[in-house]
Amino acid sequence: MIGEYWPQIAGDRTLEVTHGVLKIMDVATYEGNIALASYASLLFGVVVVVFALAFTRHLLEVSRRKYVIEEAIYAA
Structure with missing residues (x-):
């Protein structure tokens, strides 16, 4: 497999x-x-899916908070 050995x-x-x-x-x-x-x-596939879901939820929450802050700044 190419990912495991790269001379x-x-x-x-x-x-x-x-x-x-x-x-x-x-x-x-x-x-x-x-x-x-x-x-x-x-x-390996299960581990990838679990990590993807965990990080996606966290990043969506971060972007949601940032969007709310930006909306409050522009509304003021």
Whole structure:
């Protein structure tokens, strides 16, 4: 997988994942363990959705507060 190994990304340095869900997905795919790769992919997707929802709600609340403040300034 291209996201887990990138040779010579900065000069003579190589980017390589050494732990985590992406490492599990990469090793499982390489070994042909499709069930484990699918499970890890599903887990990764759930984590992404949870973080997206959490940050989206927070950012919407911040923008709502800013919009109310701007409306109060312009109304005055």
